[in-house]
Amino acid sequence: MYAQNTYFRDSAPPSQALLDSVNGTSTRKEAANKSASSNQAEDLQATFLRLLIAQLQNQDPTSPMDSSQMTSQLAQINTVSGIAQLNVSLAALAAQLTAGQQTQAALLIGSTVLAPGNSAAVVEGKSAGFGLQLESDATDVQVVVKNSAGQVVDTINLGKQSAGTVPVSWEPKDESGNPLPDGTYTFTATATVGGKEMPLKTFSTSVVQAVVKQPDGTPGLALSNGTIVGLNDLAAIV
Template sequence: MTTQTTIGGNGAAVSEQLLDTMNGTNKSTGTRAGSNTLAGNSPADLQDTFLQLLMAQMKNQDPTNPMDSSQMTSQIAQINTVTGIGQLNASLASLSTQLTAGQQTQAAALKQSVVLTPGNAMAVADGKATPVGVQLASDATSVKIEIRNSAGQIVKTLDLGNLKAGTVPVAWTPIDDAGNPLPDGNYTITSSATIGGKTGVPTTLTAAQVLGVVRQADGTAGLVLSNGSTIGLNGVAAIL
């Protein structure tokens, strides 16, 4: 059975169902509006419910004490704001999906490419050395890269001099400081520089080939590298 509630000084009746929907309750079941088939929780549903209640208030207002037009305008503005936020959230969700799809396509195009990523491991094989590099957050002077063998001994120092901020790839011939060819094997690199008058440590970069693309836990694209690591697109410092 539908009950009635009076609104305004003239005692006019308004359906309890409309008031229950606006208040988010269902008196007949004691549940929230989510289980009530009269209205949903979307911004459009809330706006429709709000306008129904507003119209009921206007129709049944006391002629001697009518509604304040400024209050009505404020109420309409508030519900429009809620609707706008809902539409904005939907648009942002759609944009996020499109960006993720675009990332996957971009990452797929890098397959078989050689990229520089943060790291310190490199190798020498058949007289060729893995490309290396440094990444600087600001201009630096006296930038150096030291190459160590598996025993931790410095076998080669690359003096890069003064460098501007950014990523600097370095291709080099695998010979030691005495001019002798370096034997095949695994090596590590470290870097140093003078930044703003103080000793700094630039980010070292090493090269690896992109073997494949995977979807990471956060939904973004990940590059599977030949060195056994997986890195996101934002971790790629350079494409060689």
């Protein structure tokens, strides 16, 4: 980027670090540090302007600096500055979105939701049920319920179902109609689509107990079954 026909009369040539700054070498290395992106752009712009002034003051009168080259350099430095400002704006927007998600998550405390899982609790002979998700319409949906020992205690035939989230109300009784004892049961579901049988995604019914901060900074929901899920993982609020 530095003009080859430029010479210096009274001052020493710029350092390699200064030239690297103008050429963008050091800027590319520092771009990974998002928290300092705005300051880096301002420093680079100031460095470029100092170098440009030095070029103009010390250029060869018989071979002045090419104006098109100067215009190109100005455009490049403005682009770098604009990208840095955009990164700052996006970071502020992301912070606002996260704050809004935390508020939404807090409103769900105490609510019963369908979250990814394959367990159903039976308490005092009752169950809150569970949920399934179908990617497409199915001609037949079957649910198999097992006890803690892995024994099949109930088979539920849901028949034909449309695509989407399907809440299932389960009465905890075995296939003979006898009440099942309290405890935690697991279930799996399959659907027949186009003559082929395929497994379905299942959801457990839980109560939102608290809102926690996840490792990526987004809010998570602490559920009564001991798991933590994100807002986007919920299938429904029941």
